[in-house]
Amino acid sequence: MSGSYDECAGADDTMDSFWEVGNYKRAVKRFDDGHRLCNDLMGCLQERAKIEKSYGDQLTAWSKRWRQLIEKGPQYGSVERAWLAVMTEAEKVSELHQDVKNNLVNEDVEKVKNWQKEAYHKQMIGGFKEAKEAEEGFKKAQKPWAKKLKEMEAAKKSYHMACKEEKLAAAREANGKTEASVTVDQQKKLHEKVDKCKQDVQKAKEKYEKSLEELNKCTPQYMECMEQVFDQCQQHEVKRLTFLKEALLDIKRHLNLTENASYATIYRELERTILGANTQEDLKWFSNNHGPEMPMNWPAFEEYNPDQASAPPKKKKPDGAPPTPSTDHVAPPGDRSSVSSYEKNQGFSTEWSDDEQPTANSGNENGGNGNSFEDDVSTTGKSVRVRALYDYEGQEQDELTFKAGDELTKTEDEDEQGWCRGRLDSGQEGLYPANYVEPI
Numbered sequence: 001m002s003g004s005y006d007e008c009a010g011a012d013d014t015m016d017s018f019w020e021v022g023n024y025k026r027a028v029k030r031f032d033d034g035h036r037l038c039n040d041l042m043g044c045l046q047e048r049a050k051i052e053k054s055y056g057d058q059l060t061a062w063s064k065r066w067r068q069l070i071e072k073g074p075q076y077g078s079v080e081r082a083w084l085a086v087m088t089e090a091e092k093v094s095e096l097h098q099d100v101k102n103n104l105v106n107e108d109v110e111k112v113k114n115w116q117k118e119a120y121h122k123q124m125i126g127g128f129k130e131a132k133e134a135e136e137g138f139k140k141a142q143k144p145w146a147k148k149l150k151e152m153e154a155a156k157k158s159y160h161m162a163c164k165e166e167k168l169a170a171a172r173e174a175n176g177k178t179e180a181s182v183t184v185d186q187q188k189k190l191h192e193k194v195d196k197c198k199q200d201v202q203k204a205k206e207k208y209e210k211s212l213e214e215l216n217k218c219t220p221q222y223m224e225c226m227e228q229v230f231d232q233c234q235q236h237e238v239k240r241l242t243f244l245k246e247a248l249l250d251i252k253r254h255l256n257l258t259e260n261a262s263y264a265t266i267y268r269e270l271e272r273t274i275l276g277a278n279t280q281e282d283l284k285w286f287s288n289n290h291g292p293e294m295p296m297n298w299p300a301f302e303e304y305n306p307d308q309a310s311a312p313p314k315k316k317k318p319d320g321a322p323p324t325p326s327t328d329h330v331a332p333p334g335d336r337s338s339v340s341s342y343e344k345n346q347g348f349s350t351e352w353s354d355d356e357q358p359t360a361n362s363g364n365e366n367g368g369n370g371n372s373f374e375d376d377v378s379t380t381g382k383s384v385r386v387r388a389l390y391d392y393e394g395q396e397q398d399e400l401t402f403k404a405g406d407e408l409t410k411t412e413d414e415d416e417q418g419w420c421r422g423r424l425d426s427g428q429e430g431l432y433p434a435n436y437v438e439p440i
Contacts, residue, residue: 028134050101056095070083078282137228155210388402
């Protein structure tokens with residue numbers, strides 16, 4: 001088994017060995033490869049930095065949008081604060097991912113770029129100084145041996161040709177002995193040719209053996225010089241691989257947010273805020289502000305006073321400010337119990353989909369099928385044309401905007417908060433203050 005293994009190993013070594021003439025170029029190529037790999041690593045980090053930035057930007061946009069919806073929605077008290085803490089978590093995590101992006105670009109990429117500049121020196125005529133020095137070193141070490149190798153190959157070729165001629169001469173001599181047409185004199189010449197070929201073979205063999213001996217004598221020196229140059233290449237490669245390992249560890253440190261003390265703090269604060277939600281305190285707050293615990297001016301007998309009569313809504317002021325509707329009809333901020341943040345944003349499905357794109361006004365309680373205005377008309381019959389008395393600028397996404405004199409269709413009667421639902425001629429549907437319009 002060992003004998004066959006050695007034979008196979010020897011065959012593999014001689015097929016494409018480093019020691020063959022010119023095969024040192026693979027070692028030289030590592031300088032070009034090393035420089036290119038630095039560029040590849042920088043490109044890799046820059047792409048990851050873009051991903052980190054994009055993720056951070058999306059977290060910030062998501063947090064901003066939902067913070068506004070939660071603050072304007074019907075949720076209240078400590079549970080609202082706990083919900084908003086999730087938005088705060090997103091904002092802080094976004095900052096950490098922006099830091100990751102900055103570290104990758106400003107530290108890691110710059111570190112690789114500076115090392116590359118120090119390790120590889122470009123030449124004016126192309127290539128790198130380090131590769132040229134290695135190329136010249138290998139050529140110098142290989143030149144004497146390559147010359148002897150060439151001489152040996154020529155001697156071997158001459159020897160093999162002499163052996164071939166000897167075999168041909170011997171064959172002709174043997175044929176001459178069996179053929180009657182060959183004279184004695186001719187047989188003698190054939191025999192002399194064989195003898196001469198044998199002498200040529202011997203001389204060629206001696207020359208071949210001598211050239212091979214000389215080649216073998218200079219082989220140790222050749223191997224020593226080649227190994228010296230190769231070791232220099234290895235030392236440069238050791239520096240590159242060591243640097244690359246250190247750089248990757250730095251990259252890992254920047255990417256691994258679990259090693260960042262701020263990251264753990266974010267979730268400790270989030271948990272503390274959520275655990276701090278107090279159901280009884282929230283219920284008490286709602287009772288005090290919107291329930292039986294609210295103060296009440298119970299009806300009492302009042303004498304007639306003409307100065308206290310209800311005044312019509314204020315008209316548009318000279319300074320351009322919008323008219324103020326009567327306080328009896330304006331719902332206080334955050335108290336639209338009839339319109340929740342979910343209803344105002346039905347375009348956001350509760351089912352996850354990678355392809356989902358939010359579409360404003362794309363849904364309703366019927367699952368988004370049909371026109372809600374048409375449903376109102378068919379089921380309630382309350383469609384009434386009205387004309388705007390004043391300009392109104394919608395303050396929320398679910399409110400209409402119109403100018404004094406504009407006509408629209410009222411689709412729902414005034415609720416207890418003083419709001420009507422209607423539809424503009426443009427097709428937009430939403431809420432508006434009831435005292436800003438009059439029937440046509």
